[in-house]
Amino acid sequence: MSELQWKSALYHLRSQIVSGELIGGTKLRASHLSETMGISRTPISEALIKLEAEGLLIKDKSGYTVRSFALNDVFDAIDLRGLLEGAAVQRAAQIGISDTALTDLETLLADIDSVIESGSVADYDQLNIALHKQLTSLCESEILIAEVNRSYRFPFASPSAFPTRNSDNKRFLASLYVGQAQHRQLVSAIANREGSRAFAIAVEHARLAHANVHAAVSARESSPQLALVNAAP
Amino acid sequence: MSELQWKSALYHLRSQIVSGELIGGTKLRASHLSETMGISRTPISEALIKLEAEGLLIKDKSGYTVRSFALNDVFDAIDLRGLLEGAAVQRAAQIGISDTALTDLETLLADIDSVIESGSVADYDQLNIALHKQLTSLCESEILIAEVNRSYRFPFASPSAFPTRNSDNKRFLASLYVGQAQHRQLVSAIANREGSRAFAIAVEHARLAHANVHAAVSARESSPQLALVNAAP
DNA sequence: ATCATTTTATTTGCATGCAAAATAATCAAT
DNA sequence: ATTGATTATTTTGCATGCAAATAAAATGAT
Structure with a gap:
């Protein structure tokens, strides 16, 4: 497992940014990072270029700066994910899916049911992501799939954002049930070739995350997904 | 006008790819490009990384390859633009726009009318892009605006694709009139705060490009925008 | 103190050298 | 001829040196 230098720099910097360790507005200097990380500037620069393309860094005439996110950016990113x-899923419904694909989806639904009962949030996360990936893949458009996955690049916009924490919280538990009900509606809409229904459900499903963000903010929970979001004005 | 080396490499390579000079599947070697372009490998590598992030190149374990586009990728990219x-414009309609913004839009509409009459396709292109940018900017979401602009990165998906050529062609002239009618409908929907109408018109407006692609393909026109698309299977 | 100007220190953009990896070429054996 | 092993060539990934650009510090003027 050759651990390329630029990759480890990329992963390290990205995790520092999304964890909030590097707050918005921080200037990132390749020469300085090179010293602290003990690797040369060339692979650091590569990582910085890629992080800029991901939208986590902004480049001005001299140097990179960690991007600041306001709360409305969070909502916009969530809505973008819902749209995509x-x-x-609208396309998936229109073109129709195979029996085996439907069986796979139903297996995933059942698995999610059991992890909700068992309360294992880590497993829920993983299965939820798997279901979303599976649903998206059914549209048979490489370009659209790539853009959906790209919309997950900000941690607060990923489908697995917020539900993962505070599993003993009632409101959170309710949102799990609602979300899972929407998953079932989504699969049903696709199976029935109801494209616009599938679209509407997916958009609304993403909107669940709005409520979770609001809850996290008003409870002043230090949610890891919100770490890179600036204090509200 | 400081002409950074990586920028000129980026522009040069990008134009070679979108013009079809470099066809899909071609392998791009930094060392070779460095010699032919007379600049060192470092800025070439930067350009290649950025082109990969744009989706024009694919990187396998060793080296970059020019991406191949099939015809269905073209339609998918156009639909993606329409969606975004x-x-x-749906959001713009929902939040409402200022009087001055509406006046600006109407000025652009009138300008487009006159260039359609005068038949200057280059001017049409520019004004059409300007109108689309202006419309998009009204949504007041930095994140959404960025994604709309990103959806223009493949030349065949940009709003100014196909209408620019064969201005003496009847079918093409008709599509200009239809497109401009849709522009007016779009502005009217936004002014009237009719969000879902605006959405539907924008989606349909992008679909005009489908017909232009079909026409270009069946006429075997060597359309510059289709240069990077592979021969149909 | 505030601001402008010069000086000093960093930092970036680019070139290039080099080892490790990958590709291409050569040859051997079936 | 095809396949496999060996060698030669190219290419990448990384390190690093250097000039030009940028930021920071120091100095001086009001």
């Missing part, structure tokens, strides 16, 4: 996932 | 522009 919606387009994907 | 649609989301932007």
